[in-house]
Amino acid sequence: MIAVKSIIPKKIDVPAMDKVWLEELEEYGKFIIRDFEKTVAPWSGAKPSFVLARYVTSQGTTLVVRITGNAEGVQKWWWRELGTKPHTIRAKSAKTLAFPSVYHRGSTPGKLFVSRATSGGETIFSPVVQHPGTEARNMGVLIGQEHEKPFQSWMQNAEPRVAKASGHAIT
Numbered sequence: 001m002i003a004v005k006s007i008i009p010k011k012i013d014v015p016a017m018d019k020v021w022l023e024e025l026e027e028y029g030k031f032i033i034r035d036f037e038k039t040v041a042p043w044s045g046a047k048p049s050f051v052l053a054r055y056v057t058s059q060g061t062t063l064v065v066r067i068t069g070n071a072e073g074v075q076k077w078w079w080r081e082l083g084t085k086p087h088t089i090r091a092k093s094a095k096t097l098a099f100p101s102v103y104h105r106g107s108t109p110g111k112l113f114v115s116r117a118t119s120g121g122e123t124i125f126s127p128v129v130q131h132p133g134t135e136a137r138n139m140g141v142l143i144g145q146e147h148e149k150p151f152q153s154w155m156q157n158a159e160p161r162v163a164k165a166s167g168h169a170i171t
Helices: 014-040 071-082 139-166
Strands: 049-057 060-068 087-090 097-104 118-126 128-131
Touching: 014 049, 014 060, 014 139, 060 071, 071 139, 097 128
Parallel strands: none
Antiparallel strands: 049 060, 087 128, 097 118
């Protein structure tokens, strides 16, 4: 005689599973925010703030870093991130502009390493200056590339916790 017994699995707790996925996303997101903050740490003056936002779509959840905070800091971020075209700078509240003759930038396009910009040399006075523009730094892209593999590894390591939350632990 053969006996057949059907086994009905427990229902998957999708809300609990989603909650753990989102917690893991947000926990890893702290590392991404830290790297954005490192890029502006050497700046003098106004700096932007970085906030992790997540968007849930039919394709899944996407993490996005929003640039917020002080308007001047946000503007400085986008000038460096996207670059600027050559442009003319004119004295507004004085007869002339005053600036050092030597300037060393604090960041280099294509590199995540950032240091404090330095300047020195003779002071130059001029009513008008033709700025050569700034090459885009693309720090957001570089940080994203830097985190791609560690993020995948983090989320793979989270799978047992997500499965356990769903009511079906991985053994």
